[in-house]
Amino acid sequence: xxxxxxxxxxxxxxxxxxxxxxxxxxxxxxxxxxxxxxxxxxxxxxxxxxxxxxxxxxxxxxxxxxxxxxxxxxxxxxxxxxxxxxxxxxxxxxxxxxxxxxxxxxxxxxxxxxxxxxxxxxxxxxxxxxxxxxxxxxxxxxxxxxxxxxxxxxxxxxxxxxxxxxxxxxxxxxxxxxxxxxxxxxxxxxxxxxxxxxxxxxxxxxxxxxxxxxxxxxxxxxxxxxxxxxxxxxxxxxxxxxxxxxxxxxxxxxxxxxxxxxxxxxxxxxxxxxxxxxxxxxxxxxxxxxxxxxxxxxxxxxxxxxxxxxxxxxxxxxxxxxxxxxxxxxxxxxxxxxxxxxxxxxxxxxxxxxxxxxxxxxxxxxxxxxxxxxxxxxxxxxxxxxxxxxxxxxxxxxxxxxxxxxxxxxxxxxxxxxxxxxxxxxxxxxxxxxxxxxxxxxxxxxxxxxxxxxxxxxxxxxxxxxxxxxxxxxxxxxxxxxxxxxxxxxxxxx
Ligand SMILES: [Zn+2]
Numbered sequence: 001x002x003x004x005x006x007x008x009x010x011x012x013x014x015x016x017x018x019x020x021x022x023x024x025x026x027x028x029x030x031x032x033x034x035x036x037x038x039x040x041x042x043x044x045x046x047x048x049x050x051x052x053x054x055x056x057x058x059x060x061x062x063x064x065x066x067x068x069x070x071x072x073x074x075x076x077x078x079x080x081x082x083x084x085x086x087x088x089x090x091x092x093x094x095x096x097x098x099x100x101x102x103x104x105x106x107x108x109x110x111x112x113x114x115x116x117x118x119x120x121x122x123x124x125x126x127x128x129x130x131x132x133x134x135x136x137x138x139x140x141x142x143x144x145x146x147x148x149x150x151x152x153x154x155x156x157x158x159x160x161x162x163x164x165x166x167x168x169x170x171x172x173x174x175x176x177x178x179x180x181x182x183x184x185x186x187x188x189x190x191x192x193x194x195x196x197x198x199x200x201x202x203x204x205x206x207x208x209x210x211x212x213x214x215x216x217x218x219x220x221x222x223x224x225x226x227x228x229x230x231x232x233x234x235x236x237x238x239x240x241x242x243x244x245x246x247x248x249x250x251x252x253x254x255x256x257x258x259x260x261x262x263x264x265x266x267x268x269x270x271x272x273x274x275x276x277x278x279x280x281x282x283x284x285x286x287x288x289x290x291x292x293x294x295x296x297x298x299x300x301x302x303x304x305x306x307x308x309x310x311x312x313x314x315x316x317x318x319x320x321x322x323x324x325x326x327x328x329x330x331x332x333x334x335x336x337x338x339x340x341x342x343x344x345x346x347x348x349x350x351x352x353x354x355x356x357x358x359x360x361x362x363x364x365x366x367x368x369x370x371x372x373x374x375x376x377x378x379x380x381x382x383x384x385x386x387x388x389x390x391x392x393x394x395x396x397x398x399x400x401x402x403x404x405x406x407x408x409x410x411x412x413x414x415x416x417x418x419x420x421x422x423x424x425x426x427x428x429x430x431x432x433x434x435x436x437x438x439x440x441x442x443x444x445x446x447x448x449x450x451x452x453x454x455x456x457x458x459x460x461x462x463x464x465x466x467x468x469x470x471x472x473x474x475x476x477x478x479x480x481x482x483x484x485x486x487x488x489x490x491x492x493x494x
Contacts, residue, residue: 004131004181005056007123008034008108011137011199012063014148015070016080020155023138023148027067027083027095029233030136031059033198053131057103058122060137060163061112063147064095115162116146120173130180132194139199139231142166142206167215174219182222195224202226223328291349312404315351319403319458326454327447332385332399348406354418355464356455356493357409357471358448358486359387360478362427369398372423382408387421389451395443397451403458410472419471420455420462424448428479437481448489456493465489 010031013024034057074080092098096112103110113119123130138145140158143166149159158164180195195216197203203213203226210218213226282301288308289297297304323329361367364375369390376382385400386408392398400423401407407421426438440448456462467486468477478486 006132009058011146055108057110060146141204180220203228322458323454327450353459357419359423387423392425395447428481431480
């Protein structure tokens with residue numbers, strides 16, 4: 001298999017400024033974060049990569065040279081002295097030297113770039129396709145800053161022109177689209193975009209214009225996630241893999257049309273700690289193992305967890321690859337605040353879904369997926385979102401509950417087990433002699449059809465699409481206004 005490259009691109013810090021203790025107090029935020037993301041304990045360990053993926057780091061060198069020179073001259077008590085001493089204690093003669101040693105020790109390729117033009121050339125020089133691109137650095141709406149400026153009469157400001165990446169810089173390098181693989185990375189419990197711009201404001205739109213993440217998506221034709229507002233590197237650096245809570249704001253994935261989406265090997269956490277969090281006690285893992293493989297596990301606890309995990313991971317990738325080939329999906333890890341509190345009782349050992357049930361969101365205030373999560377999981381303390389998918393008025397398709405788990409849709413548990421639940425945002429009731437209530441938007445219609453098509457491909461055993469009301473006649477869900485459309489959807493799966 002051809003080697004693919006996981007590119008970690010780091011901008012750099014500005015100089016220390018005593019009047020600005022919010023930015024670049026230390027020198028290393030943008031080069032430490034990626035290291036922490038790679039391992040579970042904050043100490044160096046091999047990154048959880050697929051076998052044919054190699055890390056290729058690109059770092060903006062001038063920032064680290066300038067910062068080193070400045071820190072050498074520092075007044076005591078600012079922390080700069082300690083940074084210098086720390087790096088020297090590691091046997092390095094500068095930040096640049098320290099980073100070179102650190103990357104070498106991990107077996108990561110490191111290339112420096114000295115201005116924004118060189119960045120693109122370095123990307124072009126990578127000897128294969130880019131499976132993941134993670135950018136760390138500073139940013140304002142519509143611009144990535146390779147360094148934070150400290151203009152003469154101001155504490156904080158833009159850096160040099162050669163250090164500011166704007167729309168045009170990205171657009172001028174459109175030829176690199178061939179290099180980026182449009183990838184999502186499904187894992188056992190959640191799925192991720194492969195390409196992430198982890199800077200402040202990468203998803204903040206300047207007035208009337210596209211954000212950096214949107215431009216990146218449009219030019220390179222990939223799923224990408226970005227951050228609206230501030231990226232807090234204190235949080236990022238304290239939440240270790242696989243807890244991605246620190247980065248970036250997960251509401252902000254941008255789907256690109258996933259024709260030809262390639263899915264990568266999942267991250268399979270190697271530590272029992274993470275596996276424990278997924279499946280509960282070792283006893284539960286044993287029970288699951290037995291249910292899946294029909295035999296009692298003979299390996300270590302960790303091996304048992306691994307086997308269970310890989311069963312669900314493989315299935316997860318299969319399912320979401322097929323569905324993602326029909327309609328862009330916004331995965332749970334990219335919009336939700338909370339991971340589902342997985343209960344063993346709702347894990348489906350076999351997902352043989354036979355039908356789809358359509359619900360409406362009526363009754364949830366505001367009714368964004370986030371509101372629904374808040375209502376169901378925080379206010380009502382449910383273990384997870386009720387439905388597998390949520391389709392908003394713009395036609396965005398959100399992953400709700402992972403398909404490895406049974407949805408919570410109505411009281412008949414046996415029937416529930418066979419049904420994929422889709423919630424359509426809106427209140428489709430209130431019909432008064434044919435008037436009132438929401439109608440589906442065109443976007444919703446299109447997305448629902450595609451989603452149903454994708455589900456049929458993933459689960460050929462699906463032969464019906466019904467309303468919630470059909471299974472609980474006292475309910476009105478999903479409302480009179482959807483009835484005819486649900487019949488139309490049914491024709492797609494027969
Ligand atoms: Zn319902």
